Amino acid sequence: MVMTNYNAPAELYPGRNHKAGRASRYQRFPSLAEAVQYTMEELPQSLQPSSLLEADEMRYDGAAIRSLYFSEDYPLRRAIVGPTTQGKCS
Numbered sequence: 381m382v383m384t385n386y387n388a389p390a391e392l393y394p395g396r397n398h399k400a401g402r403a404s405r406y407q408r409f410p411s412l413a414e415a416v417q418y419t420m421e422e423l424p425q426s427l428q429p430s431s432l433l434e435a436d437e438m439r440y441d442g443a444a445i446r447s448l449y450f451s452e453d454y455p456l457r458r459a460i461v462g463p464t465t466q467g468k469c470s
Contacts, residue, residue, distance in 0.1 A: 384448060386455050388436040390415035394423060395430025395442065412436075412448070413456050420449045421459045 390412040394404035404427055409415035412435040419431055429442035440448060448454060450462065 384412070384451070384453060385436050386413040386416075386448075386453070387411050390433055390435035392419060393432040393434070394419075395427040395432075413454065416445055416448045416454070417456050417458075419445050 388411065390409045392407045392409065392415050394406070404423060407415075407418070409418065412433065415433050415435070419428060419433065423431060428445070431442055431445065433440040433445055449458065449460070
């Protein structure tokens with residue numbers, strides 16, 4: 381099992397939403413943890429699924445970014461309590 385290095389510098393390539401008036405831009409972050417936090421907490425939800433993070437020669441798509449954010453290993457405080465189950469009942 382490969383451990384995720386949340387301290388590695390990261391680059392964010394935001395997804396595209398042609399309906400949104402303002403496009404997000406490529407950004408660099410000092411750590412993968414900060415990039416994941418920004419993507420989940422600041423980026424519009426419509427852009428999250430098509431966004432891409434790159435750190436330590438690894439690429440993370442929208443679903444992987446979400447998994448990193450809700451992982452037990454995630455080192456930062458989360459503003460979002462838990463993964464939502466959109467349209468599903470438990």
